[in-house]
Amino acid sequence: MTTPHHEPTGTATAPPPGCPAHAGGLNGLRRLFGPEAEQQPYAFYETLRREHGPVAPVLLYGDIPVWLVLGHRENLEVMRSPRFSSDSRHWRAVQEGRLAPDSPLVPMTAWQPLVAFMDGEEHARLRSAVTESLERVNRHSMRRYINRYANQLIDGFAARGQADLVADYAKKLPALVVAQQFGIREEHALALGNAVADMISGSENALQSNAFIVEIMTELVERKKKQPGNDFASWLIRHDSGLDDVEAVQHLRHALVASLENCVNLIANTLRVVLTDRRFRGSLSGGQMTLPDALEQVLWDHPPLAVVPTRWAVGDTVLGGKEIRAGDMVMLGLAAGNVDPAMRPDLDAPVHGNRSHLSFGAGAHECPGQDIGRAIADTGIDLLLSRLPDMMLTIDASELQVVGNWMSRRLISLPVGFTPHRRADHTGETALPSVGAALPPIAMPEPPAPRQEPRRPAGRRSGLLGWLRRR
Structure with missing residues (x-):
């Protein structure tokens, strides 16, 4: 089912050296929280896809830079590859003390x-x-x-x-x-x-x-x-x-x-x-x-679930053409991957008998029930x-x-x-x-x-x- 596109509104200032923005050679990051992303999420995903391709840098609460995976194939790669861990103790933002103790991210990501x-x-x-x-x-x-x-x-x-x-x-x-x-x-x-x-x-x-x-x-x-x-x-x-x-x-x-x-x-x-x-x-x-x-x-x-924030890069790697550093958070964009044009060029076409959606995950952490x-x-x-x-x-x-x-x-x-x-x-x-x-x-x-x-x-x-x- 198609979703109308909306032009982006506002970006963050240039991120500090060493964050995903610089790893991808970008000048600014969009915020994954707030009206733009939460009121029209599918339009937001397509804006990111046009700007960055299948993997996009975004900001979370406290302006923590992370990667959002938009591509269907790239989501499966993260789910199945040992290059990405589910152990949040790998997260460099935590190791460097950049995640505030009262951050809304703590209940979802604390090991x-x-x-x-x-x-x-x-x-x-x-x-x-x-x-x-x-x-x-x-x-x-x-x-x-x-x-x-x-x-x-x-x-x-x-x-x-x-x-x-x-x-x-x-x-x-x-x-x-x-x-x-x-x-x-x-x-x-x-x-x-x-x-x-x-x-x-x-x-x-x-x-x-x-x-x-x-x-x-x-x-x-x-x-x-x-x-x-x-x-x-x-x-x-x-x-x-x-x-x-x-x-x-x-x-x-x-x-x-x-x-x-x-x-x-x-x-x-x-x-x-x-x-x-x-x-x-x-x-x-x-x-x-x-x-x-x-x-x-x-x-x-x-x-x-539209986004799952429980993957971290174990070492420096490349995903969707982006250079990912060890300790970067790589979020699974399940909703975005399900409407990836490379996978579904016609969103109005029915998907009878096709269970290759990302809604239950894949790999070692696929939903067992x-x-x-x-x-x-x-x-x-x-x-x-x-x-x-x-x-x-x-x-x-x-x-x-x-x-x-x-x-x-x-x-x-x-x-x-x-x-x-x-x-x-x-x-x-x-x-x-x-x-x-x-x-x-x-x-x-x-x-x-x-x-x-x-x-x-x-x-x-x-x-x-x-x-x-x-x-």
């Missing part, structure tokens, strides 16, 4: 004993614990829970004839399903979902939300050590890799945040496109695109559109609000109206916890990413297709 910040043998040890534990999740059983929670959520608003599909559905369904698969108590699921969203947004309560997540994960580890079950937490704790309690808590927290943020955005963005984009809906109504195809199109055009997110989104959206086939937006598409920063963008709400429905019969299912579950007042000290799912047969027609045909 932790997490698989996301590891390389080599230690990364392999932690990665095997995460991936092999995720592989034990029973996909058939999980889909039954997706259906159960999706039906109960729909029952909560079906009789009203209106809903906000972000607040009432997209934010809640992943939290409930993921909590069940992790072994988290059901009564904590929605509160955890709220806490993750609050922490990602960087609100004034972000630290409290993070503390709440850590407390629940700590309780989970303690409980599952005594009473293990058939769940991700139990398998992770008992894995042969021998994670200690701190490692287990931190990896459960990391997996929870990554899975919820990605899945919520995937569901919300897919529903938005289906409800607002006539070309997209026309392709579906013509029988040319299945729901899994629709999800992949959204992953190309609206990746859950991506099929779980796809299953939640696919099954949840299919069921929603089957039960409420006449949904329509209650506001103009131009009024939909998207907020975020240079790393990610989120749809605020998706208000729809439909014919009111009576509650469906779900015999034997227990009630959900209160949808208004709030964060408890916890004060704690600050604490120290999926297997490919088999594609459905081309002849399968989802509730989405039936919904479109009936319309």
Whole structure:
């Protein structure tokens, strides 16, 4: 989907010697934060691409110079090459004391004993614990829970004839399903979902939300050590890799945040496109695109994370024609790479069956639970559109609000109206916890990413297709 280009507004003054700007022989850098980059990110990427090619120097908070990778091939090169490390202790800005202790970059880049910040043998040890534990999740059983929670959520608003599909559905369904698969108590699921969203947004309560997540994960580890079950937490704790309690808590927290943020955005963005984009809906109504195809199109055009700031050059090297110095931050531009003209010369052309987008990464750090997110989104959206086939937006598409920063963008709400429905019969299912579950007042000290799912047969027609045909 094409994005109009806008002329750039303002550049920074000449950078100091030794930063990426001089390594590329440039006189000034654009800022990756602020209105120009955050309000029209795709136009910003194309401006950088015209000026610098597939790798561009930009400024982050505190005018820290870094590299933003715009090219699809160059992003894959960074993800797969040992020339670039995920260990933030390589970052020269930290070594030279140029990163302020209160910088917004610290929570995202400060080194932790997490698989996301590891390389080599230690990364392999932690990665095997995460991936092999995720592989034990029973996909058939999980889909039954997706259906159960999706039906109960729909029952909560079906009789009203209106809903906000972000607040009432997209934010809640992943939290409930993921909590069940992790072994988290059901009564904590929605509160955890709220806490993750609050922490990602960087609100004034972000630290409290993070503390709440850590407390629940700590309780989970303690409980599952005594009473293990058939769940991700139990398998992770008992894995042969021998994670200690701190490692287990931190990896459960990391997996929870990554899975919820990605899945919520995937569901919300897919529903938005289906409800607002006539070309997209026309392709579906013509029988040319299945729901899994629709999800992949959204992953190309609206990746859950736009930029990932977790790669650093191990030594002096060259990338995309730019001279990269040892210790430079090299940020993965997932959204920019997905619209690289070298990869997609026609952004309006559908990408049926093409999973070579960058949304889940690649190489040693590729997201290990991506099929779980796809299953939640696919099954949840299919069921929603089957039960409420006449949904329509209650506001103009131009009024939909998207907020975020240079790393990610989120749809605020998706208000729809439909014919009111009576509650469906779900015999034997227990009630959900209160949808208004709030964060408890916890004060704690600050604490120290999926297997490919088999594609459905081309002849399968989802509730989405039936919904479109009936319309």
